[in-house]
Amino acid sequence: MSELRRDPIIGRWVFVETDESSWHPQDYEVAKRHINQAAVCQLCPGKEAQTPPEVAAVRNNGSPENSPNWLVRVVPNKFPALKIEGELEKRGEGIYDLSNGIGAHEVLIETPDHNLTNLADFKVEDIVNVIKLYQNRSLGLAKDKRFKYIMIFKNYGESAGASVEHAHSQIIALPMVPKYVLEALEGYTNYYSFRGRCVYCDMVEQEGQQKERIVAENESFISFCPYVPRYPFECWILPKEHASEFRLLSDDDTQYLARILKETLYRIKAALGDPSYNFYIHVAPVNCGGPKNYHWHIEILPQLTRVAGFEWGTGFYIIKTSPAVAASHLRKVDFNF
Amino acid sequence: MSELRRDPIIGRWVFVETDESSWHPQDYEVAKRHINQAAVCQLCPGKEAQTPPEVAAVRNNGSPENSPNWLVRVVPNKFPALKIEGELEKRGEGIYDLSNGIGAHEVLIETPDHNLTNLADFKVEDIVNVIKLYQNRSLGLAKDKRFKYIMIFKNYGESAGASVEHAHSQIIALPMVPKYVLEALEGYTNYYSFRGRCVYCDMVEQEGQQKERIVAENESFISFCPYVPRYPFECWILPKEHASEFRLLSDDDTQYLARILKETLYRIKAALGDPSYNFYIHVAPVNCGGPKNYHWHIEILPQLTRVAGFEWGTGFYIIKTSPAVAASHLRKVDFNF
Numbered sequence: 296m297s298e299l300r301r302d303p304i305i306g307r308w309v310f311v312e313t314d315e316s317s318w319h320p321q322d323y324e325v326a327k328r329h330i331n332q333a334a335v336c337q338l339c340p341g342k343e344a345q346t347p348p349e350v351a352a353v354r355n356n357g358s359p360e361n362s363p364n365w366l367v368r369v370v371p372n373k374f375p376a377l378k379i380e381g382e383l384e385k386r387g388e389g390i391y392d393l394s395n396g397i398g399a400h401e402v403l404i405e406t407p408d409h410n411l412t413n414l415a416d417f418k419v420e421d422i423v424n425v426i427k428l429y430q431n432r433s434l435g436l437a438k439d440k441r442f443k444y445i446m447i448f449k450n451y452g453e454s455a456g457a458s459v460e461h462a463h464s465q466i467i468a469l470p471m472v473p474k475y476v477l478e479a480l481e482g483y484t485n486y487y488s489f490r491g492r493c494v495y496c497d498m499v500e501q502e503g504q505q506k507e508r509i510v511a512e513n514e515s516f517i518s519f520c521p522y523v524p525r526y527p528f529e530c531w532i533l534p535k536e537h538a539s540e541f542r543l544l545s546d547d548d549t550q551y552l553a554r555i556l557k558e559t560l561y562r563i564k565a566a567l568g569d570p571s572y573n574f575y576i577h578v579a580p581v582n583c584g585g586p587k588n589y590h591w592h593i594e595i596l597p598q599l600t601r602v603a604g605f606e607w608g609t610g611f612y613i614i615k616t617s618p619a620v621a622a623s624h625l626r627k628v629d630f631n632f
Numbered sequence: 633m634s635e636l637r638r639d640p641i642i643g644r645w646v647f648v649e650t651d652e653s654s655w656h657p658q659d660y661e662v663a664k665r666h667i668n669q670a671a672v673c674q675l676c677p678g679k680e681a682q683t684p685p686e687v688a689a690v691r692n693n694g695s696p697e698n699s700p701n702w703l704v705r706v707v708p709n710k711f712p713a714l715k716i717e718g719e720l721e722k723r724g725e726g727i728y729d730l731s732n733g734i735g736a737h738e739v740l741i742e743t744p745d746h747n748l749t750n751l752a753d754f755k756v757e758d759i760v761n762v763i764k765l766y767q768n769r770s771l772g773l774a775k776d777k778r779f780k781y782i783m784i785f786k787n788y789g790e791s792a793g794a795s796v797e798h799a800h801s802q803i804i805a806l807p808m809v810p811k812y813v814l815e816a817l818e819g820y821t822n823y824y825s826f827r828g829r830c831v832y833c834d835m836v837e838q839e840g841q842q843k844e845r846i847v848a849e850n851e852s853f854i855s856f857c858p859y860v861p862r863y864p865f866e867c868w869i870l871p872k873e874h875a876s877e878f879r880l881l882s883d884d885d886t887q888y889l890a891r892i893l894k895e896t897l898y899r900i901k902a903a904l905g906d907p908s909y910n911f912y913i914h915v916a917p918v919n920c921g922g923p924k925n926y927h928w929h930i931e932i933l934p935q936l937t938r939v940a941g942f943e944w945g946t947g948f949y950i951i952k953t954s955p956a957v958a959a960s961h962l963r964k965v966d967f968n969f
C-alpha cells in the first residue's frame with residue numbers, strides 16, 4: 296500500500312509504495328533502442344565544420360578553434376529553440392500573451408569519443424572539464440542582460456528524449472525565469488520566512504541523520520534519493536554547505552562534484568541496466584531582482600516509467616519503489632574508481 | 633523560429649514553432665508496440681471472477697452483476713495506488729509531511745470487445761455508455777466526504793503508459809485537491825477577479841472567432857488545439873456554454889460530447905497514424921470549501937514526443953508544430969460517422 300508524501304519546497308504530493316511488494320530494479324523494463332550514428336555523427340572530431348563555430352572549448356596543446364584535438368566543445372545548436380538576436384518584445388493576441396523567442400541554445404559536446412556515451416563511464420578529470428565549461432558558459436551567457444535564467448541539462452538515451460547519440464549536454468538561456476524554478480524559489484523563500492533556515496540545508500541535515508536514502512557522499516557533496524520523488528530512483532546531488540553559486544566552485548569542490556556525479560550515474564547504470572536519464576542543474580536566476588540566495592543542486596531522473604494521464608492531469612506521481620529501497624539498491628553496487 | 637506563448641490560466645510559457653519548417657504529422661515517429669494480451673486478458677467477458685466485484689455496469693437485459701453480457705463495467709483496481717478504508721491521518725517525518733494513502737482507484741472497462749482498443753473506433757452510443765458511467769462513479773465517489781477530487785483519465789497505448797491492452801479508463805478519488813487542479817482553479821479565479829469573466833468562456837469565444845485552431849464543433853461543444861499546448865497536436869474539448877457540472881449533463885449534451893470525443897480521437901488517429909494518447913477530465917473539487925464554479929473540460933495529449941530534461945527542469949515546453957498547423961492537419965481528415 297502507498298503513503299502520501301508532500302515535499303516541503305513546492306507542496307507536491309506523491310504516492311510512495313512502502314510495503315514489501317515495492318518494485319526492485321529488475322521490475323522496470325529499460326527501453327534499449329540506441330541507434331548507432333557513428334558514421335554520420337556531426338559532433339565527432341574532424342567534423343568541426345559541420346557545426347556552427349564553437350563558443351568555448353577545452354583543448355589540448357592550444358590547438359586552434361574549430362580544429363580537432365579538443366576534449367570538450369560548446370557550439371550553438373544548429374536547430375535552436377530560440378534566436379539570439381533582437382530584443383524581447385511582448386504583445387497580446389486576444390486573451391493570450393506572447394513574445395518573440397529570444398534566447399540562446401548551445402550544445403556541449405562532452406567527449407571526442409563517440410562510443411563513450413554515458414557520463415557514468417567518463418574519467419573524473421574529463422567530467423571536471425565538462426563542469427568547467429558548464430560554469431564558463433553560465434558566466435558568459437549571464438553577461439547578456441536580456442537573459443534571466445541559464446538552464447544546463449542533459450538527456451541521455453532515447454527514452455530521455457535524446458535524439459543525438461554522441462555524449463552531449465545542452466545550455467539554454469531564457470528571457471524569463473521558468474515556472475518550476477519560480478515555484479522552487481517561492482517555496483525556498485516561504486520556508487525561510489517561516490523557519491529562518493534553508494529548506495535544502497535542512498534536507499542535507501535530515502538525510503545525513505537518517506542515512507537510509509543516501510546514495511553517495513564525499514567531503515563537499517551528498518547524493519540521495521529524495522523523500523518525495525517524481526520518478527523511481529530519482530537522485531539529487533546537493534552541496535553539503537549552503538551555496539548559491541554553482542558557477543564559482545573551488546577547484547577542490549569541482550573535483551568532488553565530478554566524483555559524486557560519476558558515482559551516482561555509475562550506480563544508476565549498474566543497478567538498473569543502463570537506463571536513459573535526464574539531469575538538470577537548478578540555480579538562482581540572473582539579471583533580475585528576484586532572490587539571489589538559493590541552494591543550487593542537480594536533479595537526476597532515471598527514465599524507468601512513463602508519465603501518464605493521471606500525472607498529467609493532477610501533478611501527483613505514483614512511485615512504486617520507495618526512495619529508501621531505491622537508495623539501498625544503488626548503494627549495493629560495487630564502485631571503486 | 634519560435635514564439636514564446638503564455639497561457640492565461642496558470643502562466644505557463646511555451647515555445648511554439650511558427651515558421652514553415654514546422655513539423656507535420658509524418659515527422660513524428662509513432663511508437664508501435666502493442667502487445668497482444670487477448671489470451672490472458674482479465675478484463676474480457678467470461679473473466680469477471682478475476683477482477684474484484686464490479687461497482688457499476690451498463691448491462692444487457694438486466695443480466696446479473698459480475699456475469700458476462702455487460703457493455704461497460706467498473707471494478708476496483710486489483711493493484712490500487714490508494715486504499716479505500718480508514719481515515720486520512722497526516723503526520724510529519726522531520727521536515728517532510730505525509731499521510732496514509734486513502735482513496736479509491738477504479739478501472740472502467742469500456743467495451744467487452746478486446747480488439748476494439750481505441751475509443752476513436754467506438755460507436756457513439758457506446759461512448760455515451762462510457763460517459764454515463766464516468767458520471768455515475770463521479771457522483772457515487774463524491775458521496776464519500778473523505779474524497780476531495782475525483783479524477784477520470786485514460787491512457788491509450790504503451791507510449792501513454794497503458795500496461796493493459798483491453799480498452800479502459802481509470803477513476804481515482806483523492807483525499808486532497810491535486811496541485812495542477814489547484815493551479816487551474818487559482819488561475820480561473822484570478823482571471824475572474826480581474827476581468828469579471830470566465831477564462832475558458834473567453835477561450836471558447838476567441839477560438840470561435842479565430843477559427844484556425846478548431847478541430848471539431850457541434851451544438852454544445854468545441855474541440856480545438858490550445859494556443860499554449862504542452863504537446864504537439866494537443867486538443868481540448870470544452871462545453872460552449874459555461875458549465876461546472878460534467879456529472880449532470882442532459883441526454884442531448886451527453887450525445888454531443890460522445891460525438892465530439894469520437895470525432896477528435898478519430899482525427900488524431902487518422903492524421904497521426906494511431907498514436908498513443910492520454911486524456912483527463914478537469915472538473916471542480918468536491919466536499920471542500922474551494923471554488924465550485926469552474927468550466928469543466930477534457931484535455932487530450934497525443935504522445936508524439938518525449939518530455940526531456942529541459943521540460944522537467946523548467947516547466948517550459950517546446951512545440952514543433954504550431955496549434956494552427958496541427959488543427960489544419962486534423963481538420964483535413966475525412967470524418968463521416
